[in-house]
Amino acid sequence: MAPSAVSQERHSCDALNRWLGEQLKQLVPASGLTVVDLEVEGTCVRFSPLTTAAGTRGEDVDQLAACIQSKLPVLTCTLQLREEFKQEVTGTAGLLYVDDPNWPGIGVVRYEHANDDKSSLKSDPEGEKIHAGLLKKLNELESDLTFKMGPEYKSMKSCIYIGMASDDIDVSELVETIAVTAREIEENSRLLENMTEVVRKGIQEAQVQLQKANEERLLEEGVLRQIPVVGSVLNWFSPVQASQKGRTFNLTAGSLESTEHTYVYKVQGSGVTPPQTPSGARTKQRLPGQKPFKRSLRGSDAVSETSSVSHIEDLEKMEHLSGGQDASEANSPERHPGAPTPPEAEQTGALQDRAQRLEDDRPQVEEPESLR
Incomplete structure (x- = not known):
């Protein structure tokens, strides 16, 4: 070695x-x-x-031995999952496996955003913001794993440290959740920055258009209408038919639009449907009470559970049918105690006819003379 x-x-x-x-x-x-x-x-x-x-005391020694036995499965499970975690992170785009020998947990991972300078060892404010949001999202899942954020082993860049595993963990689901969540945080941050820039430019454009519209209005009304007393008299004799012009800012298109159709069609909308929010990571179906990142139960358990449920449903159906049959018999007219029911009488007659036919078809054997 x-x-x-x-x-x-x-x-x-x-x-x-x-x-x-x-x-x-x-x-x-x-x-x-x-x-x-x-x-x-x-x-x-x-x-x-x-x-x-x-x-x-002796009780303390016994308690110490019991605690050591309870911690051994945790150490064994963590050691078994380390290599699998490293392979999953290495094969996932956007994630970097950080080899930190001083960390006792499953491993350390860092998300590489679009503007990440891989050659630099200095702290990255944008990456730190993404990892802080990622840590918050992971802790909100309420799993059995512990997560913490800290600087990388050999640099000042932020990383996510994953603690010890006390049970069988689905490493592929864990790595996929980390990658998808970090990517969503980065995209939402960029969307907010782009929207802020679009709104700022929209406000500037709106100010320019309002100033231009005001100048056009002054030219249409004339100079006399701007004089306080004369303008009031002119407006009284010949009022100005001013059309209401407005602007609405479309965040989806990032442009200013006229509000004329809003005044004409008050009930109808703008006709622009906002884009749907991406759903993000695919949601894994979990059983009731199953925590995140746990491996699914074995197929035999699921089959046995399904078969038991179907057996209970069959019993309920049989009870329902028997109850309906008893009710129909109770509502039927009274019969003689010894008299058979119509279905039973028909079945008895059919059996008797069949026995008679078999008796007739049987060949007749003559008795020997010694027996006569």
């Missing part, structure tokens, strides 16, 4: 042991555990009963 690979594996083991030691210290503080860094073995969790014998 190459020295770099050995060093990286040791750093990963040190991070996991450091996480385990911190967890055990919080869960069993009376055990007196300490996390030490040894030159050869690396990071270890030290339990020294002699130094903590005064405050440690």
